[in-house]
Amino acid sequence: MHVDWFRREIVFKIVYYGPGLGGKTTNLEYLHAHLDPAVRGRLVVLKSPEERTLYFDFFELNLGVIKDKKPRFHLYTIPGQHYYAASRKLVLRGADAVVFVADSQSFRMQDNLDALMDLEMKLIQQRHTLARFPWVIQYNKRDLPDIDSIDTMQQKLNFLKVPCYQAVAVQGVAVFETLRGVIQLLLTKL
Amino acid sequence: MEVQQRKNGKRLVFSEASYHHVSQILEELLRRSQAQLAIFADMNGYTVVSRGDAGQIDVSALTALAAGDFAATAELAAILGHDGRFKFIYHEGNSRNLYLCAVSDDYFLMVIYETRVALGIIRVLSHYAVEKISAHIQELRQEGEETQKFLDFEFRDLLSKQLERSLRPR
Numbered sequence: 071m072h073v074d075w076f077r078r079e080i081v082f083k084i085v086y087y088g089p090g091l092g093g094k095t096t097n098l099e100y101l102h103a104h105l106d107p108a109v110r111g112r113l114v115v116l117k118s119p120e121e122r123t124l125y126f127d128f129f130e131l132n133l134g135v136i137k138d139k140k141p142r143f144h145l146y147t148i149p150g151q152h153y154y155a156a157s158r159k160l161v162l163r164g165a166d167a168v169v170f171v172a173d174s175q176s177f178r179m180q181d182n183l184d185a186l187m188d189l190e191m192k193l194i195q196q197r198h199t200l201a202r203f204p205w206v207i208q209y210n211k212r213d214l215p216d217i218d219s220i221d222t223m224q225q226k227l228n229f230l231k232v233p234c235y236q237a238v239a240v241q242g243v244a245v246f247e248t249l250r251g252v253i254q255l256l257l258t259k260l
Numbered sequence: 261m262e263v264q265q266r267k268n269g270k271r272l273v274f275s276e277a278s279y280h281h282v283s284q285i286l287e288e289l290l291r292r293s294q295a296q297l298a299i300f301a302d303m304n305g306y307t308v309v310s311r312g313d314a315g316q317i318d319v320s321a322l323t324a325l326a327a328g329d330f331a332a333t334a335e336l337a338a339i340l341g342h343d344g345r346f347k348f349i350y351h352e353g354n355s356r357n358l359y360l361c362a363v364s365d366d367y368f369l370m371v372i373y374e375t376r377v378a379l380g381i382i383r384v385l386s387h388y389a390v391e392k393i394s395a396h397i398q399e400l401r402q403e404g405e406e407t408q409k410f411l412d413f414e415f416r417d418l419l420s421k422q423l424e425r426s427l428r429p430r
Binding site: 075161246250260 | 303304305308318320327331332334335410414415416419420422423424426428429430
């Protein structure tokens with residue numbers, strides 16, 4: 071969080087975390103495409119030639135003036151592939167809240183677990199832990215065949231009982247709901 | 261009025277005097293170098309002070325990318341066996357150049373200038389600016405109370421309602 075008393079601005083950093091190809095960039099792209107242009111900044115997408123997120127994706131959400139103050143939200147994704155660990159560490163640095171985007175397909179469960187463990191390790195390096203950090207889970211790709219049941223995913227991933235959302239990010243299902251949810255959760259933790 | 265930064269879970273504060281002092285340092289840098297824009301930012305990607313002509317430049321996106329630039333080159337440095345990150349990063353364009361220099365582990369200075377301006381001038385004047393800013397960073401102190409004043413209940417309540425209105429698909 072960054073508070074600028076001079077310009078009356080407060081900036082929060084929200085990070086979309088999760089396994090590679092889970093739909094993090096899709097979430098950001100959908101949000102950017104469907105938000106009022108007046109409240110969103112430029113969408114920065116840093117992709118490799120294979121269309122995979124290289125460093126991060128980013129855009130700023132600007133909610134105007136509220137009570138003489140200007141709240142803004144910086145939305146980031148991280149690169150999910152295991153070999154971009156350094157980039158993930160950077161993007162997570164200073165994060166105020168996290169959306170963990172899990173891939174619902176059964177064969178991706180181990181990738182989800184690995185990414186969640188990776189998130190916890192990086193939070194611990196920043197003197198945080200999932201148990202005390204504002205985060206939500208988005209179960210993405212609910213429209214695909216061969217997916218785990220919500221009960222199974224809750225049991226394996228949501229052991230801390232954080233808010234969860236069933237999404238189809240590519241169609242926009244629960245994309246806005248997830249973002250509203252994580253920010254509202256963040257506001258209750260301030 | 262204060263500018264606050266969070267470092268390792270602790271909030272750090274720039275006094276108003278320091279904020280103005282950094283602004284003056286950047287303005288002096290711009291005046292002497294004829295550069296277009298100078299930004300003092302933190303490695304988390306937040307702009308702390310920006311001075312000069314931003315024009316159509318999205319300063320928030322620029323700062324986020326520059327922070328990423330530092331992180332990427334820190335990994336390059338590590339692979340090459342350096343301890344810590346590179347001190348300077350330089351990007352040369354057709355009409356404008358970009359010069360980045362680390363102020364500390366947590367902050368950096370970014371200068372954007374036209375190609376007619378010599379790199380040497382930018383390097384020397386940025387070095388002076390970094391020295392001056394570094395002295396003021398030492399004045400950061402731990403703080404928490406001011407943030408609570410900023411984030412009072414009424415503000416959080418209004419923000420919550422605004423989110424419900426604004427975060428809807430068009």
